[in-house]
Amino acid sequence: MLALFDKILGNDLITVVKKDHKTGSYIVRLGCLKTAITIQLTLARSKRTAFKVSHAVMTTLMKEPYCPPVAFGEDPTHALFKAIGCLIDPYRDAINARLIPSENWLVPRQR
Numbered sequence: 237m238l239a240l241f242d243k244i245l246g247n248d249l250i251t252v253v254k255k256d257h258k259t260g261s262y263i264v265r266l267g268c269l270k271t272a273i274t275i276q277l278t279l280a281r282s283k284r285t286a287f288k289v290s291h292a293v294m295t296t297l298m299k300e301p302y303c304p305p306v307a308f309g310e311d312p313t314h315a316l317f318k319a320i321g322c323l324i325d326p327y328r329d330a331i332n333a334r335l336i337p338s339e340n341w342l343v344p345r346q347r
Contacts, residue, residue, distance in 0.1 A: 240313045241312075249328065250264050251264060251265040251266075260278060262316070263275075267327055267337050269337055270339065275288070282308075284308045287319040288345075291345060292345050293326040293343075294341060294342075295329070296330070296335060297330055298326060303322065
């Protein structure tokens with residue numbers, strides 16, 4: 237399973253700053269942005285895996301920050317995949333629209 241975690245974290249738009257598979261804690265950077273983003277995985281009561289992401293992405297193409305409607309995965313790898321996706325999908329859309337990345341795209345999430 238660790239190889240699958242590393243494959244998910246190996247996305248070309250993600251730079252891993254720190255990872256701790258045991259605690260489900262990951263610190264990453266998105267694209268060329270310097271802000272560190274924390275992803276925390278936790279086991280939910282439903283036996284699914286919840287995830288929290290410290291920042292949401294909001295580019296000039298968007299009216300509000302992108303936050304997934306359901307912050308759960310069926311298991312830890314699925315939750316990490318969804319957490320990474322909520323970062324890279326809007327970022328990639330903005331890059332494809334020829335926008336210049338900005339630290340302002342990352343909006344701290346309330347805890």
